[in-house]
Amino acid sequence: MIIDRLYEEVEKKGNVCVGLDTALEYIPSTILNNYHSIDDILFYFNKRIIDATIDIVPCYKVQIAFYEAHGLNGMLAYKKTLEYIRNKGSVVVADIKRADISSTAKAYARAHFEGDFESDFITLNPYMGFDSITPYLDYVENKNKGLFILLRTSNDGAKDIQYLDINGNGKVYNYIGDKIKDISYKYMGKCGYSSIGAVVGGTHLEESDEIRNRLGKVFFLIPGYGAQGGKGKDVVSYLKNGNGGIVNSSRGIITSYKKYDDGVEKFDSYARDAVLDMKEDISSETKTI
Numbered sequence: 677m678i679i680d681r682l683y684e685e686v687e688k689k690g691n692v693c694v695g696l697d698t699a700l701e702y703i704p705s706t707i708l709n710n711y712h713s714i715d716d717i718l719f720y721f722n723k724r725i726i727d728a729t730i731d732i733v734p735c736y737k738v739q740i741a742f743y744e745a746h747g748l749n750g751m752l753a754y755k756k757t758l759e760y761i762r763n764k765g766s767v768v769v770a771d772i773k774r775a776d777i778s779s780t781a782k783a784y785a786r787a788h789f790e791g792d793f794e795s796d797f798i799t800l801n802p803y804m805g806f807d808s809i810t811p812y813l814d815y816v817e818n819k820n821k822g823l824f825i826l827l828r829t830s831n832d833g834a835k836d837i838q839y840l841d842i843n844g845n846g847k848v849y850n851y852i853g854d855k856i857k858d859i860s861y862k863y864m865g866k867c868g869y870s871s872i873g874a875v876v877g878g879t880h881l882e883e884s885d886e887i888r889n890r891l892g893k894v895f896f897l898i899p900g901y902g903a904q905g906g907k908g909k910d911v912v913s914y915l916k917n918g919n920g921g922i923v924n925s926s927r928g929i930i931t932s933y934k935k936y937d938d939g940v941e942k943f944d945s946y947a948r949d950a951v952l953d954m955k956e957d958i959s960s961e962t963k964t965i
């Protein structure tokens with residue numbers, strides 16, 4: 677199961693997931709001046725970040741929106757980035773947040789688990805209903821793929837819907853969590869976690885213990901660290917003995933070079949430093965259960 681590979685990578689390299697949310701304004705002039713097509717610019721920036729961090733992170737999360745925004749050339753960079761990560765032996769999460777009726781979901785599953793845009797894990801939005809998740813399950817069961825389903829997101833607007841109380845029977849996010857738990861337990865890896873994980877924002881510390889306790893065998897993708905204000909203390913309750921989750925930071929890592937006078941030449945080594953600082957922050961807060 678793909679979750680066993682991710683679990684092992686976390687055991688060896690820690691929890692930091694580098695987010696490749698590669699906007700043009702994040703790319704230093706050294707790359708912009710040397711490459712002329714959008715696909716080369718986006719890809720070579722990503723390649724330098726990947727080469728500088730691959731020995732210290734378990735995985736990468738590639739946010740498709742930043743590539744789609746550039747049309748076909750952007751999607752070429754997306755494809756090359758996914759392939760590069762996978763060929764290097766690392767794990768890739770495609771942050772695509774899909775949700776649709778089952779016939780369309782089946783096509784999305786094929787689009788992102790096979791062919792040009794093949795990734796190891798994808799993110800899904802369950803708020804259209806769980807029949808929109810079912811078409812992906814064959815890939816989880818038979819083709820070594822995994823899912824991260826949105827549970828309680830990192831943005832302030834998470835409160836608008838996810839925190840609503842269901843007639844005194846608990847919050848919407850707990851209901852979604854229970855559904856994820858039911859589905860995920862059918863796809864357990866040897867590591868004790870399921871290949872169906874959940875996305876929980878590392879920005880609201882208050883519910884993290886409750887969510888971790890309710891979803892004991894669910895592996896978490898935790899965005900919100902860094903640029904959105906999340907810190908080590910906000911994410912560690914989602915982890916168990918240093919595993920059980922990956923903590924994403926995108927802007928906090930890939931734009932960290934901007935703080936330094938010599939950042940433009942050394943953007944990749946500053947990204948590496950940002951990862952090392954983040955690992956230190958998380959491990960200094962980590963509880964042993």
Ligand SMILES: O=c1ccn([C@@H]2O[C@H](COP(=O)(O)O)[C@@H](O)[C@H]2O)c(=O)[nH]1
Nearest residue numbers: 739829830877899900903904925926927
């Ligand atoms: O609840 C969520 C779900 C997904 N995201 C995604 O994670 C990254 C965060 O980027 P930063 O630059 O580290 O803030 C981005 O791709 C989001 O789409 C999230 O932030 N929250």
